[in-house]
């Protein structure tokens with residue numbers, strides 16, 4: 196059975212870190228096979244069709260994912276910056292115009308897309324929301340999200356799941 200992915204991060208690079216679920220509790224891999232990563236790229240909207248992914252590229256993707264996770268969660272290892280920079284410095288195919296002035300459909304490769312994720316991560320870390328990357332406050336959830344709220348006090352990955360459960364718990368404890 197295919198695992199479903201979660202999309203609460205607010206940025207592709209943050210959602211990518213959620214492909215390892217339940218990090219602090221009982222980690223499980225949401226992209227165990229190369230094809231799962233291809234499907235993730237497609238569902239993330241980064242590719243029209245799922246790109247081919249080799250076993251080697253899937254391994255490199257996991258390495259990049261973990262480097263991004265540590266950078267986002269403030270637990271970076273010295274090597275993590277190098278991993279991200281290696282991917283971000285890859286040349287990416289630019290948009291192409293056809294003679295009819297329309298955009299030529301490009302199909303990025305899996306390695307192109309890892310470059311896109313690395314760039315997104317750098318843009319986030321060095322941008323105005325770099326200090327707003329948070330871990331969900333629920334005990335049984337380890338999802339990261341970008342708090343783009345004006346007040347900057349968002350605590351839950353999603354109000355539909357963890358936020359709703361926390362509210363229920365508050366009601367119950369008020370009895």
Ligand SMILES: [Zn+2]
Pocket residue numbers: 331332333336337338351352353357
């Ligand atoms: Zn949560």
